[in-house]
Amino acid sequence: MHTIPTGKISDFQTKLLTWFYLHGRQFPWRETQLNPYQAIIAEVLLQRTKAETVAKMYLDFLYQYPDWQSILSTPIEQLEESFKPIGLYRQRASGLKRLAAAMASHQFELPSEQAALAALPLFGQYILNAITLVVLQKPAPLLDVNMARLLERYFGERKLADIRYDPYLQELAHIVVASPNSLELNWAMLDFAALICKAGKPRCELCMLQADCVFFQKIY
DNA sequence: CTCCCGCAGG
DNA sequence: CCTGCTGGAG
Numbered sequence: 211m212h213t214i215p216t217g218k219i220s221d222f223q224t225k226l227l228t229w230f231y232l233h234g235r236q237f238p239w240r241e242t243q244l245n246p247y248q249a250i251i252a253e254v255l256l257q258r259t260k261a262e263t264v265a266k267m268y269l270d271f272l273y274q275y276p277d278w279q280s281i282l283s284t285p286i287e288q289l290e291e292s293f294k295p296i297g298l299y300r301q302r303a304s305g306l307k308r309l310a311a312a313m314a315s316h317q318f319e320l321p322s323e324q325a326a327l328a329a330l331p332l333f334g335q336y337i338l339n340a341i342t343l344v345v346l347q348k349p350a351p352l353l354d355v356n357m358a359r360l361l362e363r364y365f366g367e368r369k370l371a372d373i374r375y376d377p378y379l380q381e382l383a384h385i386v387v388a389s390p391n392s393l394e395l396n397w398a399m400l401d402f403a404a405l406i407c408k409a410g411k412p413r414c415e416l417c418m419l420q421a422d423c424v425f426f427q428k429i430y
Numbered sequence: 431c432t433c434c435c436g437c438a439g440g
Numbered sequence: 441c442c443t444g445c446t447g448g449a450g
Contacts, residue, residue, distance in 0.1 A: 259436085260438070296436065297434080297435030298434055298436080300434075372431085410439095
């Protein structure tokens, strides 16, 4: 990747954190320290689904399915019914079933090795980073389409179409969240991308980053 | 790269 | 009507 000035990154971090403490969103999965099961459920529910939509059923889902055993003992058809209101119900149900089975063979403990973690069902690029950040409490980027859009608008466009295989975006995201405030920085980027740096109609007039934003400089 | 899914918002 | 949403698997 081409070099990104250190000053531009620290300015980006500082402004986003300040914005987050004023305008960040509140969600039930952000309020308490989640155990691995709860964190995985949150990520499964959030895949390709608006956080506001998930917020309406997250606690109800955890109440009905409090642990891996409850997933194992529930017929797949019933699990699908629980997922139907938010879509992608067959993938979520089968994925969670397969992960629950894998967890059972690991005595319901998350593998400590990164490679073993990545080999688990459902553990793609995003969920692996999410668990590293939320459960293991180590810096890692929640690099979804929203964070990718924010990063490439501000720092410059990526080369590859798929964010999951773009080394420039991956490295940039890791650098930005390499901070003691990694969790808050991640949430700040997700919230800012969802509310201000939106996909369709970005609210550039409300943005405190426009002076150094590649996207803003290009269109204005 | 494509499909999966329903809902919210425009 | 159409677009986009804290992706993963085939």
